[in-house]
Amino acid sequence: VAVVTDSGGQGALAVDLASRAGLLVEPLAQATRTAIATGLPPQAVTANPVDLAGGGEQDLGAYARVVDLVAASGGADAVLLSGYFGSYGRDIPAQQDRETEVALELSRSAARHRLPVLVHSMARSTPTTEALRAAGVPTYADIETAVGALGTAARLAGLGPSVRAGGAWTDTEVDPEADPRVGPGGDQVGDQAGDQPGDQWGDRGTAPPVAVSPAAAPAGFGYLAARTLLTGAGIPFPPALPVTDLAGLRCAAARLTAPYVLKADWLEHKSEHGGVAVGLADTDALEAAFGEMSLRLGPGQYVVEQLDRRPHVVEMVVATRRDPSFGPVVVVGAGGTETELWRDSALALAPCTHADALSLIERLRCAPLLHGWRGRPPADTGALADTVVRLSRLAAGQPGLLETELNPVRVAVDGLLAVDALITTAGHPPGPAPDGPAPAGHAPGRPAPTQGALTDEYFRREHSLREEFPG
Incomplete structure (x- = not known):
């Protein structure tokens, strides 16, 4: 990353944040430095970060010139401009037109060199910052967010183009019709370089691939229907039986082991x-709760399930x-x-x-709880990572599967159990039981609103990337 700023302090802060985000800020080539110095004050710094020094x-x-x-120059994969730019027209109205012109020049430079150019402006919202955003230049009011967005973009870019071959990311785009190794949907059927013979998945985790067609998704969208799909993907649940009346409830109680859980x-x-x-x-307690x-x-339809007592x-x-x-995309969290x-x-x-999944788990603030907190035995993080892998493969292999949510997944020393699940597939949103009343605040006959953490929080920050990096 190359940092261009009008303040030595701003440059030092940007470099420090970039280092924490895993980004490299390396010196520019001498020829580039010489060209940059032309027209700048003698005290300007041209190494990287570049300080315009007035x-x-x-x-x-x-x-724009720098x-x-x-x-x-080819010396950086992205350029971050940080400092006062964006504020000149606000503070000196006579300079607004020229500052807007420079903003458009920055956009044209990014397009011409096919290189990300980001701007951190000390002004939150001015005609110049709005012009930058309208021209497709990601513009931020604080340096932390600017560097954070660039770090996230770099991590996503490091995963490769969005072409999956046997569950792995390929280094080049593959035409499914031209390459005989690629089957329907872009799934590679042959071995990859570095894979074991016959191992289609290489190092993509320990779980076997899940081959479930979109048509295999259950017609119902309650908990038991979700279990049907997810159990087939190798995700464990406690024993459970469906019931609709008291006779069925008693039969289920006889076949399962108390204590019980009852669910709508x-x-x-x-x-x-x-x-x-x-x-x-x-x-007796089960019948009273059912009544x-x-x-x-x-x-x-209600569900009687054995309680996880581990x-x-x-x-x-x-x-x-x-x-x-x-x-x-897949998420793991508290x-x-x-x-x-x-x-x-x-x-x-x-x-x-599997390694990706373990890395995700380690990034969580709650990770110490899994490793054994205050004398507790450590939970089976390997089983949790395996579930992340399995669910990610299921999502990647089913284009019609829009959302899945396992919450909670109860992780103990001897493995894990998912004790609630939700799925949403294209064209078939889940809703209330046909004969049951709608939840409070929900109009009868209409699909229940999606109000889980999945759409409320997990993807909010990632969705902002689409706004900040148009196209």
């Missing part, structure tokens, strides 16, 4: 609507979403009913490797 005040065109020279199958967010009862010690819940929520459990969430720009409160999650493109 040259921008003398001639606003210096900003950025263009750096972009043309069709509700997306069961806790909010009183659609789950936990820790039912015996059949109260069915009276309040109405008839429909000690030292950490609740996590694993989810996927098909992003309009990036395609399938789970349970406080998921939205903690906002502790990490995201990657899908499918991901």
Whole structure:
């Protein structure tokens, strides 16, 4: 990254933040430095970061000229302009037209050299910053956000183009019709360089590939239907049985082991609507909970499930979403009913490797809980990573699968169990049971609104990339 600034302090701060984000700020070539120095004050610094040392005040065109020279030099993969630019027209109206012209020159330079140019302006919103954004130049009001966006873009770029071959990212674009190794949907059927013979997945994790066609998605979209799809992908759940009446409830109680959990199958967010009862010690408690819940929520399919009683459990969430720009993405984070409160999650493109999944887990603030907090035994992070891999492959292999959410996933010493699940597929949004009343605040006969943490928080920051990096 090349940093161009009008202040030595701004440059030092940008370099420090870039280093923390894993970005390299290396000296420019001597020929580039000599060209940059032409027309700047003698005290200007040209190595990288470049400090205009007042040259921008003398001639606003210096900003565009220096950025263009750096972009043309081949010495950087991106240019970050940081400082006062964007404020001149606001503070000296007579300079507004010229500053806007320079803003457009920055945009043209980025397009001409096919190089990202980002701007951090000390002004939050001025005609110049709006002109930059309108011209496709990502512009930020603080340097931390600017460098953070560039670091995220670099990490995404490092994953390669969005062509998957056997679950791995290829280094070059592959034409499925021209390359016999590539099957329908871009899945590679032959071995890759570096893979073991016959191992289509290489190092993309330990779980086998999940081959589920979009038509295989269940017709229903309650908890049990989601379990059907996800169990086929190798994700474990506690034993459970569907019930619709008291006779079925008693039969399920006889086949399962107490204590029990009772759930309203069709509700997306069961806790909010009183659609789950936990820790039912015996059949009498189960029948009492069923009577109260069915009276309040109405008839429909309910689920009796064995309670997970393992000690030292950490609740996590694993989810996927098909992003309009990036395609399938997978998330892992702190789970349970406080998921939205903690906002502790990490995201990657899908499918991901087992190593990728472990790296995501380590980035979480709650990771110490998994490693054994205050004398607790460590939880099975390998099993959690395996579930992340499996869910990511399922999302990548099913174009019709828009969202999946496992929350909570209860991770213990001896493995994990997913105890609630939600899926959304194209054209078939989940809704309330046909014969049951709608949740509070929900109009009968219409699909239940999506209000989970998946769409509320996990992807908000990643979606901002589309706004800041148009195209």
